[in-house]
Amino acid sequence: MEPTISFFSGFAPKDLLFLGEAALRTMWISILSISIGTVLGVVFGWVLYEGKWAAALTVAPILDVFRSVPLIIQLVLFYNFAPIIGLNLDPFASGVVILTIYTASLVASVARGGIEAVDAPMRRAARSLGMSYWQDLRYVVLPIGGRAVFPAWVGVALGVMKDSALVSVLGYVELLKASQILITRTQEPFLILSIAGAFYFALSYPISRYAASLERKWAQ
Amino acid sequence: MIEIHDLHKYFGSLHVLKGIDLNVKKGEVLSVIGASGSGKSTLLYCINGLEPVQQGKVVVDGTDVHAKGTDINKLRQQLGMVFQQWNSFPHLTALENVALAPKIVKGKSKSEAREIAAQQLKHVGLGDKLDVYPSALSGGQQQRLAIARALAMEPEYMLFDEATSALDPELVGEVLETMRMLAEEGMTMICVTHEMGFARDVSDRVAFFHQGVMEEIGPPEQIFGNPQSEHTQKFLANVR
Ligand SMILES: Nc1ncnc2c1ncn2[C@@H]1O[C@H](COP(=O)(O)OP(=O)(O)OP(=O)(O)O)[C@@H](O)[C@H]1O
């Protein structure tokens, strides 16, 4: 039997389309989780910063749990136990819920660091102009602190996008799951994983480039 | 008019202001001098409500700064403040730095706010730096930017907390010059300063603080020419 023939025989152009669609699902689940998770994370970060010991006793340990338990365990546990409390979520929704909380737990530390990056004299100066507490947060702390921790946030976002592959264990056909299906059929892991890798790269590279250009612009 | 009655301020158990009584009339320029830690900055922070007080009160144009019902954000618009550290907003151009508060605090339109900002920047000699980011400005220019930023709120009073102490010596002059100009325009000013020349030439009165007490207050000729308190004499002998 000639190996090179079987190498290509299984992989058809429509499989590329199948992978492309899966990449879109990866993108979709990532965009949802990262954006909702970021908003929640910023709120948690603010609670950590302002809440002092009350936050240290409540929010902080919960976020620690989500940050430290491997994502795959969180996903499987949530997917299998949510129905017990009456939540019947499909793999996609379960994935979004867990990835969102996971993102939020990571962004919370980043956001807290961002608030801490704006020193007290700067904030006093803002308040002395008559800005309210919230105006100071919105117009001074957010832009200054946000820029300071933007690279860390980009790291979190790209990490979550790659980690979204783990939702495949619930049966959601995103990029990794789609690759596994094709590998089973074609028996060509090298080719298919290379294509999947290229898709992941295509998803994250523009983001890193855009982030880098923003940072350059802010640095001037 | 700023009226301060029997003002006491504690940081925990540290008694920082020990019963200050002081009135500053419209149009007056008061310089506050004294050793490090004597409570000069704390006095300014108590005047615009950045620090709470434990006893006594501060009344600005009839409004009790520390009373419960006081809209402190509104009151602070009357009290421009310039700090030792200039605290320019690094993400905004000079013009945007100055236009921000008029826009969001006073609700001015964008074009109105920019017009006010451009005018104030010209006023402090930064008319050619409107679109420059603070990182490209010298310390003296950034401090003048901070003055313009405070003036853009059209305050009745200006509080200066050692506005020149963090500057390189060659940049002190331009900032003092700007402060002198404001004084000549009739601005009511309280200037915490280590610049004795400025205190002597520009102020109507000079107050000497010592360990949380206002030891002596009077016209500059008295404070510098014929100080009554022993602490004032010692302090002045050391700075000269
Ligand atoms: N936020 C704070 N918490 C605790 N203590 C403080 C605080 N701010 C000031 N103090 C203390 O209060 C005292 C008066 O401080 P203040 O800054 O008013 O002095 P100052 O006269 O402005 O001195 P300097 O010339 O060094 O600026 C000092 O002993 C200082 O350590």
Ligand SMILES: [Mg+2]
């Ligand atoms: Mg001080």
